[in-house]
Amino acid sequence: MNPPRLGSPIVPASPHPHEDLLAHLARTTPLAPGEAARVVAEVLAYFAETTEEYVRRRHGELQARGLTNEQIFTRLGGELAARRVAAPQLSVRQLRRMVYG
Incomplete structure (x- = not known):
């Protein structure tokens, strides 16, 4: 260049x-x-992170802290329910409709 x-x-x-x-x-x-x-x-x-990446990472973290799988999976269920999700990809038309109705 x-x-x-x-x-x-x-x-x-x-x-x-x-x-x-x-x-x-x-x-x-x-x-x-x-x-x-x-x-x-x-x-x-x-x-x-995808759901799968999150679950794998958190499982490893919680397992390293000594939690059992039963405890981990119960906890992960609650954590996943509270996680934010990305918005779907929107077209220009959909965005325009959000603004102007």
């Missing part, structure tokens, strides 16, 4: 997809913008 020549327009980096959340966290917490970005990335990665 060639470096930009003098006088070439510089394309700004695309904004962070959660820029408003990062600004809110930086404003309302002692987190610096970089720290807020890392926290948001961690939370998004946590909730991006």
Whole structure:
């Protein structure tokens, strides 16, 4: 890739997809913008796990703490019921209908 020549327009980096959340966290917490970005990335990665990935990971964590499978599966059932799920992918038309009815 060639470096930009003098006088070439510089394309700004695309904004962070959660820029408003990062600004809110930086404003309302002692987190610096970089720290807020890392926290948001961690939370998004946590909730991006599939159900299967979550169950496997949590089973291992709880088993390592000495819980039995019966205890683990009961606990996992409750945890799964409380987990947030990703929104379905929406078309532009569906989004427009949400806004304008």
